[in-house]
Amino acid sequence: MLTFILKRLGQAIPVLLAIYTITFFMIRLAPGGPFSDERKVAEHILERQMEYYGYNDPLPVQYFRTLVQHIKLDLPPLTSHIGLTAQDIISESFPVSLELGLWAMAIALMLGVPAGVMAASRQNTWLDYTPMSLAMTGICLPTFVVGPILALVFGIWLRWTSVAGWAGPIDRILPSLTLGLYYAAYIARLTRGGMLEILNSDFIRTARAKGASEFRAVVVHALRGGILPVISFLGPTLAGLVTGSFVVETIFQVPGLGRHFVLAAVNRDHSLILSTVLFYAGLIMLANLAVDVLQVLLNPKLRYK
Amino acid sequence: MREKRPIRYALLVASASALLAFTSSCVRKSEDSSVRDRATRDGILLFGNQGEAPSIDPHLNTTINGMQVTNALMEGLIAYHPTDHNLPEPGVAKSWTHENATVWTFNLRDDARWSNGDPVTAKDFLYSVQRVLEPDFGSNNAYFFYIIKNAKAYNEGTLTDFGEVGVKAPDEHTLVFTLNGPTPHFLNIIKHQAWQPVHPPTIEAAGGMTKPDSNWTRENYVGNGPYKLKEWVVNKIISVEKNPYYWDAEKVSIKEIHFLPIDDISTEDQVFNSGRLHYQNSVPPSLIPIYQKEGDPYLRMEPWVGTYYYILNTTIPALSDSRVRRALSLAINRKAITKRILMGAPTPALEFTPLGIEGYTPPQVEGFDPNKARRLLAEAGYPNGEGFPRLQLLFNSSETHKQIAESVLQMWSSILNIKADLQNQEWKTFLETRTNLDFDIARSGWIGTWAYPDIFLNMFISGGGNNDTGWANPRYDELIELSNNEADPTKRLALLHEAEELLLAESPIIPLYHYSRVYRISPDVKGWYPKLNDNRNYKYLKLEAASPSP
Numbered sequence: 001m002l003t004f005i006l007k008r009l010g011q012a013i014p015v016l017l018a019i020y021t022i023t024f025f026m027i028r029l030a031p032g033g034p035f036s037d038e039r040k041v042a043e044h045i046l047e048r049q050m051e052y053y054g055y056n057d058p059l060p061v062q063y064f065r066t067l068v069q070h071i072k073l074d075l076p077p078l079t080s081h082i083g084l085t086a087q088d089i090i091s092e093s094f095p096v097s098l099e100l101g102l103w104a105m106a107i108a109l110m111l112g113v114p115a116g117v118m119a120a121s122r123q124n125t126w127l128d129y130t131p132m133s134l135a136m137t138g139i140c141l142p143t144f145v146v147g148p149i150l151a152l153v154f155g156i157w158l159r160w161t162s163v164a165g166w167a168g169p170i171d172r173i174l175p176s177l178t179l180g181l182y183y184a185a186y187i188a189r190l191t192r193g194g195m196l197e198i199l200n201s202d203f204i205r206t207a208r209a210k211g212a213s214e215f216r217a218v219v220v221h222a223l224r225g226g227i228l229p230v231i232s233f234l235g236p237t238l239a240g241l242v243t244g245s246f247v248v249e250t251i252f253q254v255p256g257l258g259r260h261f262v263l264a265a266v267n268r269d270h271s272l273i274l275s276t277v278l279f280y281a282g283l284i285m286l287a288n289l290a291v292d293v294l295q296v297l298l299n300p301k302l303r304y305k
Numbered sequence: 306m307r308e309k310r311p312i313r314y315a316l317l318v319a320s321a322s323a324l325l326a327f328t329s330s331c332v333r334k335s336e337d338s339s340v341r342d343r344a345t346r347d348g349i350l351l352f353g354n355q356g357e358a359p360s361i362d363p364h365l366n367t368t369i370n371g372m373q374v375t376n377a378l379m380e381g382l383i384a385y386h387p388t389d390h391n392l393p394e395p396g397v398a399k400s401w402t403h404e405n406a407t408v409w410t411f412n413l414r415d416d417a418r419w420s421n422g423d424p425v426t427a428k429d430f431l432y433s434v435q436r437v438l439e440p441d442f443g444s445n446n447a448y449f450f451y452i453i454k455n456a457k458a459y460n461e462g463t464l465t466d467f468g469e470v471g472v473k474a475p476d477e478h479t480l481v482f483t484l485n486g487p488t489p490h491f492l493n494i495i496k497h498q499a500w501q502p503v504h505p506p507t508i509e510a511a512g513g514m515t516k517p518d519s520n521w522t523r524e525n526y527v528g529n530g531p532y533k534l535k536e537w538v539v540n541k542i543i544s545v546e547k548n549p550y551y552w553d554a555e556k557v558s559i560k561e562i563h564f565l566p567i568d569d570i571s572t573e574d575q576v577f578n579s580g581r582l583h584y585q586n587s588v589p590p591s592l593i594p595i596y597q598k599e600g601d602p603y604l605r606m607e608p609w610v611g612t613y614y615y616i617l618n619t620t621i622p623a624l625s626d627s628r629v630r631r632a633l634s635l636a637i638n639r640k641a642i643t644k645r646i647l648m649g650a651p652t653p654a655l656e657f658t659p660l661g662i663e664g665y666t667p668p669q670v671e672g673f674d675p676n677k678a679r680r681l682l683a684e685a686g687y688p689n690g691e692g693f694p695r696l697q698l699l700f701n702s703s704e705t706h707k708q709i710a711e712s713v714l715q716m717w718s719s720i721l722n723i724k725a726d727l728q729n730q731e732w733k734t735f736l737e738t739r740t741n742l743d744f745d746i747a748r749s750g751w752i753g754t755w756a757y758p759d760i761f762l763n764m765f766i767s768g769g770g771n772n773d774t775g776w777a778n779p780r781y782d783e784l785i786e787l788s789n790n791e792a793d794p795t796k797r798l799a800l801l802h803e804a805e806e807l808l809l810a811e812s813p814i815i816p817l818y819h820y821s822r823v824y825r826i827s828p829d830v831k832g833w834y835p836k837l838n839d840n841r842n843y844k845y846l847k848l849e850a851a852s853p854s855p
Binding site: 032042049077083162252259 | 519569732738
């Protein structure tokens with residue numbers, strides 16, 4: 001197992017280097033620079049700013065200098081947040097995105113798995129049709145529709161929750177729900193599919209024939225195998241929850257990394273773009289690795305392959 | 306069947322309880338309706354402040370949301386008057402005199418203090434002026450100081466002795482500015498944040514006056530304003546609290562201001578509606594008529610010193626003829642745009658300089674006149690639009706810009722029989738395209754830093770940095786130059802009037818509407834008056850419970 005993990009980590013290095021290289025040159029090709037402004041900057045001022053932030057050096061020099069800075073975790077100053085580096089931004093805002101992602105994941109699992117199991121165990125009844133119809137609705141509705149509706153109903157009409165911010169526990173409810181409901185729908189469908197396959201297998205029939213209760217057959221015997229598709233989905237899901245929550249972070253004014261990620265591109269803050277891309281790439285790799293390890297632990301067959 | 310029931314119930318209960326447990330555990334039903342009320346009672350102003358400020362260093366910040374914060378943390382020689390943007394409100398300067406509006410002498414008050422207790426001196430101001438002008442510092446705000454004698458040369462590096470720049474501090478409480486020429490509205494100019502001082506020991510401890518990414522604003526903010534920095538969490542909040550060392554601290558009523566960087570205007574609207582803001586910076590345009598119809602007591606619509614206009618690239622053959630440019634202007638029904646697209650908030654603009662500037666009535670272009678537009682286009686060699694090239698109208702990504710552009714194209718098509726295409730670019734790309742004159746017609750907008758015509762008209766001198774039209778006119782340059790050297794305020798404005806007449810007659814720009822400030826504010830906030838420049842002196846604001854939350 002250790003060899004497997006080390007091998008995967010080793011593979012990540014060239015991938016990260018490729019991502020860094022592609023990102024670096026793509027952002028340099030984009031028109032407009034970090035210092036362009038509605039009110040024109042005088043040439044000599046612009047020259048000074050370019051010099052200070054290292055834009056006057058040849059591109060290969062910039063490429064290797066920035067690469068070394070990222071390896072040494074000594075990141076260059078940002079142009080969109082004066083006095084800060086990407087390290088400051090990531091260390092301050094990533095925990096927020098992670099917390100939001102974990103809450104959303106918890107909601108997705110707590111709603112999606114029971115709903116999928118129920119649908120599979122009561123196939124072609126209202127207990128199957130109802131959650132699956134809701135799941136399909138959840139998949140079709142984007143977060144920028146669900147979010148404002150939830151804010152309107154629970155925040156403004158009922159006044160049960162806050163509609164934006166990230167101060168107290170009450171502020172976590174709507175963004176976590178908005179994100180979580182979307183993934184709960186996927187998880188419900190995946191769980192149902194996995195469970196149906198297992199519930200129709202011979203060993204479940206044998207367990208029932210031997211007198212196992214329905215609860216034991218479904219929850220103890222079938223769920224372990226039926227949940228595997230969901231486990232495979234968890235890596236990309238967690239990565240998606242943490243990295244792809246820009247819309248939800250904007251709707252609910254969550255001070256997470258997702259907003260910085262997009263605004264860095266809008267502001268052409270090259271340093272912040274590079275750092276966040278590398279950070280997210282590393283995160284996605286780690287999430288996928290964790291899922292692979294979990295799958296091996298849950299399915300002994302994989303260990304021997 | 307009996308044994309299946311526990312599973313069904315268990316799963317149903319698990320699903321429902323998961324949702325309910327998460328929501329109900331956190332719900333504090335009574336809290337939300339009283340967030341604003343409680344803040345009012347606690348003396349905390351909840352201020353919607355657009356997006357995150359890139360900096361709250363007054364010498365580096367160029368954004369309005371950053372300026373809202375620096376105006377709480379810093380105070381210049383002259384402060385903002387509570388009700389009238391034209392009147393000088395004594396700040397650190399308790400009195401002032403001038404000779405021919407060219408040499409200005411300020412007497413600083415003895416009791417002005419920094420937030421660490423140090424006295425505010427004339428030398429601090431001298432240090433601050435030098436900091437902004439230091440070539441190595443690279444401040445975008447340096448050009449505000451070019452009215453000072455030799456300031457431009459020092460900033461450009463052609464003069465290296467700061468002693469030759471026209472600012473002196475003969476003693477601890479006297480500051481003397483010598484300007485390039487008469488500037489009767491100098492007191493209005495120096496209200497801007499760029500003229501606010503910084504605390505020299507703090508700047509030196511954080512890397513010196515030429516360090517452009519100094520982190521003193523994050524780690525040790527020392528200001529001289531009515532408030533001092535309490536907390537800054539990126540994208541979450543900037544909170545300020547009363548500065549006990551402020552010379553006029555007794556007058557400061559509000560204990561804290563929480564600047565909340567809410568960049569999505571729909572979200573900000575919901576936050577206000579849920580009773581969590583005193584001040585909502587922007588109202589979504591689609592909601593303006595609804596709030597108006599409902600008679601929303603919080604809605605305010607006020608003129609703003611800014612103009613939305615189109616710029617024409619006069620270097621391309623079709624737009625090099627002023628008759629064509631005027632025809633394009635005459636074929637636009639501005640009232641239809643402001644009424645149908647902008648929901649009546651802004652006012653149609655037939656002048657470039659906004660209305661409401663004291664002592665100045667701007668000249669106007671002719672309004673919507675389809676017949677005259679057709680006639681001028683024919684005179685220019687394009688009868689009924691024949692032979693007129695297909696142009697592109699450039700705008701940056703925004704639904705409102707797009708709707709206005711579509712409307713204008715439709716007017717040009719139906720009235721002048723000319724075709725044009727829309728060209729949409731995201732912000733930074735748009736800026737580069739416009740700067741490079743790589744467009745035919747482009748959207749633009751300008752907000753006055755102070756309420757005086759020069760901030761608008763100086764833009765269009767030949768080769769001016771913000772003159773993205775390619776238009777150049779020696780007479781116009783001469784009029785601007787003459788106005789800059791005219792000490793008599795009436796004559797000065799007359800020269801600017803003549804320049805604007807020329808600008809409008811030549812029409813390298815087509816003004817469309819004057820901006821307005823559309824915002825919502827709780828009646829709990831007292832002392833908030835309409836201001837053409839939309840600037841506030843926070844020490845005059847008060848919080849008193851006036852009505853229940855909406």
